[in-house]
Amino acid sequence: MSDVLTPTQAATPVDSDPKIIRRKLNGYVGFANLPKQWHRKSIRRGFNFNLMVVGEKGLGKSTLMNTLFNKDLYDLNTHESQMKFDVDITEDSLTPSIRIDTLNTEIEENNVKLNLSIIDCVGFGSSIDLTNSWKPIVDEIDSRFDSFLEAETKINRSSSIQDNRIHALLYFIEPTGHCLKPLDINFMKQVHEKVNLIPIVAKSDILTETEIQDFKSKILQDLNNQNIKIFNPISYENDDEETKMMNHDIISKIPYAIVGSNNLIKLNDGRLVRGRSYPWGIIEIDNEQHCDFIKLRQLLIRNFMEELKDLTSKKLYENYRSNKLAKMGILQDDSVFKEFDPILKQEEEKKLHEAKLANLENQMKQIFQQKVSREEKKLQETEADLFSKHKEMRDKLLKQIKMLEEKKKELESNSKLIDQQIHQPQQPQPMQSPQLQQPQQPTKTRKGFLRG
Ligand SMILES: Nc1nc2c(ncn2[C@@H]2O[C@H](COP(=O)(O)OP(=O)(O)OP(=O)(O)O)[C@@H](O)[C@H]2O)c(=O)[nH]1
Ligand SMILES: [Mg+2]
Known part of the structure; x- marks a missing residue:
C-alpha cells in the first residue's frame, strides 16, 4: 500500500476545532526553499551594523574594536587613535571637548560582507x-534618527534607505571596583531609551576575579536604582531549550568584564593566542575563564546583531519618531486610520448589520403585537355582540314562554269553567245570548293548543 494520500484522504479535521481542516501536502511545493532565497539575497546585499563606543579617554575603546573585528581598524601607535584605513570621518565640533569620529569599513568573513560603522566619541x-x-x-x-525619518517621509523614496541609526552602544566603565560615577549614570540615563545600551567593564585585567564579581553586582544595583534599561533581547517561544540556555548565559554576564588586545602571545605549550602578557602570567582574550570577551562577541556579532537592529528599528526608533511627530503637533487621528484597518472595518460593519437586524426584529415584533391585539379586540367585540344577541333572544324567548304560560293558565281556567258547566244539572234554558255561547270557543283553542 502506498503512503501517499489523495487530497481528500489527507484532509483531516483538527481535533479541537472541527471547522479547521489541516491538509497534508502530497508533493513538493517549494516554499521550504524560502530561507535559502533569503540567505542568497542577504549575502548579495551584505549586512550593515552601526556601533557606537563611549567611554573616558584611554579605556581601551579602539583596542577593543580591533580585537572584536580581528582587524587593525585603529592604529594604536598614534597618540589619538587615528584611523589607519581610508575611511569617512565625520567631525562634529558641537562642544570643544567631544568629537564624533565615524569609521566606515567593510569586513568579510566566509563570503559574508559586513558594512561596519564605528562611531567613536573622542x-x-x-x-x-x-x-x-x-x-x-x-x-x-538624534540626528541619525532624524535623517532616517526624513528619508522615510520623502515623497519619492529610494528603494533602500541608508540606515545610519545607532544599533548598539558600548559604554566603557572605568574599572574602579567601587560603583558607577555620576558621569556614567548621567550619560546612561540620557541614552538608555534611544539606543541598545551594553555596559562593559573596561580593562578588567587590573581587577581580581572577586573584585570583578563585586563590581558587576554594584553596577547592576546602581543601574536598577536609577531605572536605567540595558539591552535585553526578547526570548522567543519557539527557541529550543539549548538556545534559550545559551542566550540566558550570554545576557547573565552583562556588564561584561573585558580585556582587549590583538597581540599574539606564544604559550608554553606552543599555542599562539591573543592576549596580554604580565610578569605574573598571561590573560587570554578568547578564553572564557579569563574574561567575558567571547560573550560580548557572541552578543554583538554571532547571536544578536539582527536582534539589536530589529529593536533599534521597531522599538527605539518608533518611540523617537512618535515623540518627534507629537512635538511637531502631528497627532494621529485614530478614527482616520480605523477606516483603513480592514479587520476593524469588518467588525464595525458587522456591528452595524447586527444593530440593523435587531431593529428590524423589534419592528416586526411590534407589528405582530399590534396585529394580535387588533384581532383580539375584534374577537372581543364579536363576543360581546353575540352575547348581547344571545341575551336579546333569551329575553324574547322568556317573554314568549311567559306569555304562553299566561295563555295556558287562562285556557286551563276557561276549560275548568266549561267542565263545571257541563257537569252541572240541566236547568231550563233561558234564551241563549251571544255572551253565553262564548265559553264554547276555548275548546277549539284548547284543541289547537294541545296540537301545538
Ligand atoms: N591593561 C589593559 N590595557 C589596555 C586594554 N585595552 C587597551 N589597553 C591599553 O590602553 C591604552 C589605550 O588604549 P586605546 O584603545 O587607545 O584606548 P581608547 O579608549 O581608544 O583611547 P582614546 O581613543 O584616546 O579615548 C593602550 O595602551 C592600550 O594598550 C586592556 O584591556 N587592558
Ligand atoms: Mg581610541
Whole structure:
C-alpha cells in the first residue's frame, strides 16, 4: 500500500476545532526553499551594523574594536587613535571637548560582507565641566534618527534607505571596583531609551576575579536604582531549550568584564593566542575563564546583531519618531486610520448589520403585537355582540314562554269553567245570548293548543 494520500484522504479535521481542516501536502511545493532565497539575497546585499563606543579617554575603546573585528581598524601607535584605513570621518565640533569620529569599513568573513560603522566619541569625560558631556552624543544619535525619518517621509523614496541609526552602544566603565560615577549614570540615563545600551567593564585585567564579581553586582544595583534599561533581547517561544540556555548565559554576564588586545602571545605549550602578557602570567582574550570577551562577541556579532537592529528599528526608533511627530503637533487621528484597518472595518460593519437586524426584529415584533391585539379586540367585540344577541333572544324567548304560560293558565281556567258547566244539572234554558255561547270557543283553542 502506498503512503501517499489523495487530497481528500489527507484532509483531516483538527481535533479541537472541527471547522479547521489541516491538509497534508502530497508533493513538493517549494516554499521550504524560502530561507535559502533569503540567505542568497542577504549575502548579495551584505549586512550593515552601526556601533557606537563611549567611554573616558584611554579605556581601551579602539583596542577593543580591533580585537572584536580581528582587524587593525585603529592604529594604536598614534597618540589619538587615528584611523589607519581610508575611511569617512565625520567631525562634529558641537562642544570643544567631544568629537564624533565615524569609521566606515567593510569586513568579510566566509563570503559574508559586513558594512561596519564605528562611531567613536573622542574626548568624552575629558572636560572640566561634565554636566552636559552627554549632549553631543545624544545629538548625534538624534540626528541619525532624524535623517532616517526624513528619508522615510520623502515623497519619492529610494528603494533602500541608508540606515545610519545607532544599533548598539558600548559604554566603557572605568574599572574602579567601587560603583558607577555620576558621569556614567548621567550619560546612561540620557541614552538608555534611544539606543541598545551594553555596559562593559573596561580593562578588567587590573581587577581580581572577586573584585570583578563585586563590581558587576554594584553596577547592576546602581543601574536598577536609577531605572536605567540595558539591552535585553526578547526570548522567543519557539527557541529550543539549548538556545534559550545559551542566550540566558550570554545576557547573565552583562556588564561584561573585558580585556582587549590583538597581540599574539606564544604559550608554553606552543599555542599562539591573543592576549596580554604580565610578569605574573598571561590573560587570554578568547578564553572564557579569563574574561567575558567571547560573550560580548557572541552578543554583538554571532547571536544578536539582527536582534539589536530589529529593536533599534521597531522599538527605539518608533518611540523617537512618535515623540518627534507629537512635538511637531502631528497627532494621529485614530478614527482616520480605523477606516483603513480592514479587520476593524469588518467588525464595525458587522456591528452595524447586527444593530440593523435587531431593529428590524423589534419592528416586526411590534407589528405582530399590534396585529394580535387588533384581532383580539375584534374577537372581543364579536363576543360581546353575540352575547348581547344571545341575551336579546333569551329575553324574547322568556317573554314568549311567559306569555304562553299566561295563555295556558287562562285556557286551563276557561276549560275548568266549561267542565263545571257541563257537569252541572240541566236547568231550563233561558234564551241563549251571544255572551253565553262564548265559553264554547276555548275548546277549539284548547284543541289547537294541545296540537301545538
Ligand atoms: N591593561 C589593559 N590595557 C589596555 C586594554 N585595552 C587597551 N589597553 C591599553 O590602553 C591604552 C589605550 O588604549 P586605546 O584603545 O587607545 O584606548 P581608547 O579608549 O581608544 O583611547 P582614546 O581613543 O584616546 O579615548 C593602550 O595602551 C592600550 O594598550 C586592556 O584591556 N587592558
Ligand atoms: Mg581610541
